Amino acid sequence: MIAFPDPRLARAALLGALLALSFAVRADDLQDASKLLRAGQHQQALERVNKILSAKPKDPQARFLKGLIYAEQGNTKDATEIFLGLTKDYPDLPEPYNNLAVIYASQGQYDKARGALEQSIRTHPSYATAYENLGDVYAKLASQAYDKALQIDSANAGAKNKLALVRDLVGGPAGTQVAAAPAAAATPAPVPVPAPAPAATPAPTVKEPAKAPVVAAVEPAKPSPAPAEKPAPTKAGGGDVVDTVRAWAKAWAAKDVDGYLAFYAKDFQTPGGESRADWEKGRRQRISAPKSITVTVDAPKVSLTGDSQARVTFRQGYSSDVIKAANTTKTLLLTKVDGRWLIQQERVGN
Numbered sequence: 001m002i003a004f005p006d007p008r009l010a011r012a013a014l015l016g017a018l019l020a021l022s023f024a025v026r027a028d029d030l031q032d033a034s035k036l037l038r039a040g041q042h043q044q045a046l047e048r049v050n051k052i053l054s055a056k057p058k059d060p061q062a063r064f065l066k067g068l069i070y071a072e073q074g075n076t077k078d079a080t081e082i083f084l085g086l087t088k089d090y091p092d093l094p095e096p097y098n099n100l101a102v103i104y105a106s107q108g109q110y111d112k113a114r115g116a117l118e119q120s121i122r123t124h125p126s127y128a129t130a131y132e133n134l135g136d137v138y139a140k141l142a143s144q145a146y147d148k149a150l151q152i153d154s155a156n157a158g159a160k161n162k163l164a165l166v167r168d169l170v171g172g173p174a175g176t177q178v179a180a181a182p183a184a185a186a187t188p189a190p191v192p193v194p195a196p197a198p199a200a201t202p203a204p205t206v207k208e209p210a211k212a213p214v215v216a217a218v219e220p221a222k223p224s225p226a227p228a229e230k231p232a233p234t235k236a237g238g239g240d241v242v243d244t245v246r247a248w249a250k251a252w253a254a255k256d257v258d259g260y261l262a263f264y265a266k267d268f269q270t271p272g273g274e275s276r277a278d279w280e281k282g283r284r285q286r287i288s289a290p291k292s293i294t295v296t297v298d299a300p301k302v303s304l305t306g307d308s309q310a311r312v313t314f315r316q317g318y319s320s321d322v323i324k325a326a327n328t329t330k331t332l333l334l335t336k337v338d339g340r341w342l343i344q345q346e347r348v349g350n
Contacts, residue, residue, distance in 0.1 A: 033065055042073050060090055067099060076103050087119075094124035101133055105140070113137045164286045238302030241310045241334060244341040249295040249316075257284050265335055265342035290320035308336040 029052050036045035046069050052062040067082035080103050086096035097120035104113035114137050120130040146163035149156055244263065251259035261280055270279040287293065296317035303311045316330040333345040 092123050094120040094127045098130050110140050241302045242300045249297045253293050253295040257287050265344045269345045292321050294319045310334045
């Protein structure tokens with residue numbers, strides 16, 4: 001055992017050990033809270049974060065995580081207050097501005113969302129997530145502008161075509177009525193809970209989002225025409241659901257409208273509540289308008305309800321000679337009819 005001849009040195013060594021221990025405990029608590037949040041255990045995550053904040057009320061990472069928990073719970077009021085507080089206390093952090101934009105966009109306040117994202121980019125010019133989210137917001141604003149143009153001049157064919165293309169990008173009904181709030185996938189997704197940083201670093205660590213939902217601009221691949229496929233017979237597990245979704249995307253990319261529409265059930269719920277005939281007419285126009293289309297299905301996740309109902313969520317990539325590229329999260333609800341999976345409901349987001 002080492003003996004300290006000077007008691008002040010002993011006290012200093014003890015204090016250093018206690019500080020190191022407190023940092024380790026804080027880091028462990030943050031990691032545990034992050035895991036609980038990802039597992040959907042919001043209340044437990046909130047209790048763990050409050051434990052950290054009771055000892056260190058200004059901790060930026062704990063506050064940021066608390067804001068994410070509130071947002072996940074749908075408590076946008078308290079989440080907004082937390083993120084606004086972080087922008088005042090730590091104006092150089094880009095993440096709070098980004099997450100404020102998420103909330104504003106979910107409420108249809110696209111101008112405020114745009115302002116928050118532009119500020120996020122000013123604080124961190126290489127923050128790719130904010131740029132992607134800003135693209136989403138611009139697309140929504142463009143949709144509103146084209147819709148307004150059609151309200152003034154309903155015969156404007158150019159505005160109709162552009163509105164249809166933008167709504168293929170960000171989601172929305174086929175008609176000219178803009179939804180009051182964006183679909184989930186059109187809303188920029190919150191950045192993930194950052195890994196704990198040393199106490200001397202007041203900013204959360206920037207990471208790429210773990211969830212899919214932001215639109216990312218990339219160069220489109222050269223589309224190659226592919227033969228249309230009809231819904232495939234079912235097979236064990238959820239693989240037949242994924243096969244059906246990929247065949248649906250393949251028919252879309254091949255511009256085989258009849259083959260594409262064959263994947264929809266007779267009782268399909270149209271996104272805008274329009275008639276099936278009007279919806280099909282709109283889809284035919286949108287698919288026929290571009291000269292070429294590329295559609296991809298990435299990371300599909302299937303959940304089965306009994307033997308005749310399925311839900312699949314995936315990252316949909318879309319590009320054409322008109323729209324360079326777009327990625328959105330799409331969810332399809334399918335029903336089994338005569339041994340085949342058919343789409344009963346389609347929506348952007350989870």
